[in-house]
Amino acid sequence: MGARTKLGRGYDPGHVTAIEYRRDALPAPKSLAENLLFMAGLLGTLYTRPKRLPPRYRATSLP
Incomplete structure (x- = not known):
């Protein structure tokens, strides 16, 4: 993606x-919603x- 910040790279x-x-072909607002x-x-x-997730993908705590 070419990110320059730590947040973007992560x-x-x-x-x-x-x-x-595509930037030049966004769908209609209804489709986006x-x-x-x-x-x-x-x-x-x-x-x-x-x-239902394999153990290694389970969250250890939920917000």
Whole structure:
């Protein structure tokens, strides 16, 4: 990604999944909202069902 900050450099190896958009071809706001809800649902699954994950991927504590 070409990040210059420590936070930016840590993002790429730390993310799990993404939906990629081209800068010159962003989807309609409705599609963006649907994608956001979909991704939030995936994150919610990780937080609410940690026992379904292999032990090495389970969170040791939840916020």
